[in-house]
Amino acid sequence: MSATVTRGRAGLRTGMTWPVLIGWGVLVAVAVVLLLAPQIFSAYDLSQILTQALWLGIAAVSVTFLYRYGGMVSLAQVAIYGIAGFAMGNVVHTINSEGGLNLGWTPWAGVAFGIAVAVIVALLFGAIASRSYGIYFLMITLALSLLVFYFFGQVTKLSGFGGIRSISRPGFIGDPITDPKPLYYTALGASVLVYVLLRYVVRTPFGIALQGIRDDPPRMRSLGYNVPLHRTLAFALGAFVASIAGILSVWFNTQISPGSINLAQTIAVLIIAVIGGLSRLEGAWLGALAYALIDYYARQHTPTLGLWLNPGRFATIIGLVFLLIVLLSPDGLIGIGHRLRDLAGRRLGTPPTSDTAAAREEQALPETAGVSTASGPSSSGGQEP
Amino acid sequence: MAVPARVTEAAEPVLRLRGIGRRFGGLRAVDGVDLELYPGDRRTILGPNGAGKTTLFNVIAGEFPPTEGTIELFGADVTQDPARHRAKLGLARTYQQSRVFDGLTVEDNIYLAALGVRTGHTFPFRSSKRDAPLRAKARAAAGDVGLIDRLQSMVSGLSHGERRQLAIGMARAMEPKLMMLDEPAAGLSRAERVTLIELLSALPSDVTLLLIEHDMDVALRVAQSVTMMHEGRIIVEGTPAEIRANKDVHELYLGSRYYDE
Numbered sequence: 341m342s343a344t345v346t347r348g349r350a351g352l353r354t355g356m357t358w359p360v361l362i363g364w365g366v367l368v369a370v371a372v373v374l375l376l377a378p379q380i381f382s383a384y385d386l387s388q389i390l391t392q393a394l395w396l397g398i399a400a401v402s403v404t405f406l407y408r409y410g411g412m413v414s415l416a417q418v419a420i421y422g423i424a425g426f427a428m429g430n431v432v433h434t435i436n437s438e439g440g441l442n443l444g445w446t447p448w449a450g451v452a453f454g455i456a457v458a459v460i461v462a463l464l465f466g467a468i469a470s471r472s473y474g475i476y477f478l479m480i481t482l483a484l485s486l487l488v489f490y491f492f493g494q495v496t497k498l499s500g501f502g503g504i505r506s507i508s509r510p511g512f513i514g515d516p517i518t519d520p521k522p523l524y525y526t527a528l529g530a531s532v533l534v535y536v537l538l539r540y541v542v543r544t545p546f547g548i549a550l551q552g553i554r555d556d557p558p559r560m561r562s563l564g565y566n567v568p569l570h571r572t573l574a575f576a577l578g579a580f581v582a583s584i585a586g587i588l589s590v591w592f593n594t595q596i597s598p599g600s601i602n603l604a605q606t607i608a609v610l611i612i613a614v615i616g617g618l619s620r621l622e623g624a625w626l627g628a629l630a631y632a633l634i635d636y637y638a639r640q641h642t643p644t645l646g647l648w649l650n651p652g653r654f655a656t657i658i659g660l661v662f663l664l665i666v667l668l669s670p671d672g673l674i675g676i677g678h679r680l681r682d683l684a685g686r687r688l689g690t691p692p693t694s695d696t697a698a699a700r701e702e703q704a705l706p707e708t709a710g711v712s713t714a715s716g717p718s719s720s721g722g723q724e725p
Numbered sequence: 726m727a728v729p730a731r732v733t734e735a736a737e738p739v740l741r742l743r744g745i746g747r748r749f750g751g752l753r754a755v756d757g758v759d760l761e762l763y764p765g766d767r768r769t770i771l772g773p774n775g776a777g778k779t780t781l782f783n784v785i786a787g788e789f790p791p792t793e794g795t796i797e798l799f800g801a802d803v804t805q806d807p808a809r810h811r812a813k814l815g816l817a818r819t820y821q822q823s824r825v826f827d828g829l830t831v832e833d834n835i836y837l838a839a840l841g842v843r844t845g846h847t848f849p850f851r852s853s854k855r856d857a858p859l860r861a862k863a864r865a866a867a868g869d870v871g872l873i874d875r876l877q878s879m880v881s882g883l884s885h886g887e888r889r890q891l892a893i894g895m896a897r898a899m900e901p902k903l904m905m906l907d908e909p910a911a912g913l914s915r916a917e918r919v920t921l922i923e924l925l926s927a928l929p930s931d932v933t934l935l936l937i938e939h940d941m942d943v944a945l946r947v948a949q950s951v952t953m954m955h956e957g958r959i960i961v962e963g964t965p966a967e968i969r970a971n972k973d974v975h976e977l978y979l980g981s982r983y984y985d986e
Contacts, residue, residue, distance in 0.1 A: 540851070541849055543851060544848060544849050544850055544851050545840055545845055545846065545847075545848045545849075545855070545856070546846070546847045546848055546849045547849075548829065548833055548836065548837060548840075549837060549840065549846050549847075551826065551828055551829055551833075552826045552829065552834075552837045554828060555826040555827055555828050555829070556824055556825075556826060558788065558808075559820070559824045559825075559826070560837070560841070561807070561808045561809050562786055562787070562788070562808045562809070562812055562818055563809075563812055563837060563838055563841030563842075563895075563899070564809045564812035564813050564841035564842045564846075564899075565809055565841055565846055566809055566846065567809075569847070570846065570847060573847055
């Protein structure tokens with residue numbers, strides 16, 4: 341107790357407020373739990389909940405980034421991580437030679453190839469979609485996403501029959517089923533790197549201009565910016581992030597099939613980004629953790645209520661929780677967290693942060709969350725004249 | 726005062742419009758407009774609502790191309806050039822609605838304006854060597870328009886008047902040769918209008934200024950010459966004094982349309 345008080349005073353002397361201190365406290369606690377997770381949780385929980393949440397969070401943060409800083413709701417992120425996964429799966433060594441090209445490259449060459457292919461395809465996709473805004477952008481990315489899904493569904497030379505199995509991993513990862521620790525730490529490290537990268541990029545000239553384009557694309561044009569090019573490059577950066585998730589998902593599942601990049605998964609990643617909260621990048625991982633937990637427990641513990649509900653209908657529970665979170669907090673779980681922090685800050689006597697850097701981050705949503713209002717930046721309809 | 730003295734009458738015009746027309750379906754929003762501006766000109770476009778003033782602005786700035794005619798900026802034909810090229814040539818504009826970036830700070834808004842006319846839009850690294858001059862420019866422009874205390878404020882929290890000031894600050898940070906302001910005084914209080922007039926009067930004398938303004942006080946005090954538009958056409962051009970004395974202007978603005986009939 342006395343330690344807290346001392347820290348509080350020290351903080352106040354340097355102009356820190358309780359909400360900021362609580363934020364740091366939460367950060368430190370989360371970091372400790374994440375680092376010690378293999379000692380705290382069972383191997384099964386570590387793998388099925390935490391590792392899964394980490395790679396899903398990377399996929400979702402690409403959605404959050406494009407929306408939060410670029411005003412784009414992309415439904416193509418899962419397709420793009422699928423491209424990375426399939427590209428890698430085809431070129432590296434696979435034990436079962438029926439699936440994919442099985443060129444026998446080393447795992448790391450496969451990673452580089454997978455990411456490169458995904459980013460190049462994303463540049464093309466981005467160039468197609470970059471002149472559209474709001475619901476039109478969303479529909480184009482949805483169409484591209486389905487295109488990729490059906491491509492891999494039908495071109496079995498590249499996707500194998502029912503997927504590519506036993507895709508080889510870098511040696512240090514070993515077998516994630518017998519020992520999930522190396523893959524967990526890999527996913528954790530990748531998450532941290534992705535988070536730091538995106539936080540860095542949004543304060544560069546590229547990132548600030550992207551936020552200007554989010555707020556008013558025609559205005560940015562009249563200031564001298566090449567808006568479609570900028571949005572295409574942002575889309576490619578989102579694809580780079582998503583492709584990392586694709587690589588991790590292949591290592592996690594040891595395989596990839598067209599079914600793992602279907603519409604259901606596309607929607608799942610969008611749901612993760614929204615329930616986590618689109619106002620901050622961290623929300624993606626929070627949403628992914630919630631999704632992994634709900635998925636895990638709903639499958640086991642969904643009660644039977646006549647015809648309405650039974651364990652086979654775990655998706656109903658996910659849907660209800662999604663609805664509940666979105667209705668209670670349009671800002672997702674991260675919004676609930678911030679309100680709790682500010683509430684605690686008020687109870688502790690100092691006013692919550694306002695009009696400062698921390699508050700700035702939270703206020704700066706392009707529009708209120710939600711697909712129906714996501715027509716955001718375009719006031720002039722779907723296409724640029 | 727006669728027609729304002731043009732020191733550089735022989736110089737190349739900053740802006741030359743020849744036979745500009747713009748149709749929207751059956752509507753001729755702008756019809757056969759010829760206009761020339763020379764370095765340092767201060768011109769106001771007057772006209773009732775629907776006269777085609779903003780459409781003319783949009784055509785000049787490259788928001789959409791004209792359906793007829795040619796546009797020359799600084800001696801180059803830019804009729805088919807995109808808006809961003811015109812910005813780089815030295816054209817800055819503001820809008821009736823301030824059109825500032827709500828999700829960024831005041832400083833970032835002006836920074837983007839200063840960066841826009843330079844290269845390195847997609848530079849993905851933070852470099853104080855590259856950014857320091859632009860940041861300094863942004864702070865200076867913020868100071869010029871009286872926003873120095875709001876540098877780190879989010880634009881979404883600014884008042885209407887402050888947004889107007891910011892819009893002009895952004896135009897200044899582009900260091901344009903031609904500045905086009907669309908109703909800069911709209912919605913401003915009396916005191917804010919005085920500030921605005923001071924601000925516009927203090928622009929460097931080589932900056933050419935084209936204004937759309939309904940407020941006669943602002944329009945006639947800042948401008949050396951006035952162009953009157955009506956139903957897409959230019960009907961009168963002259964000095965503020967001539968415009969004040971013109972019968973057509975009175976009819977259009979004062980509603981004495983039937984006076985002579």
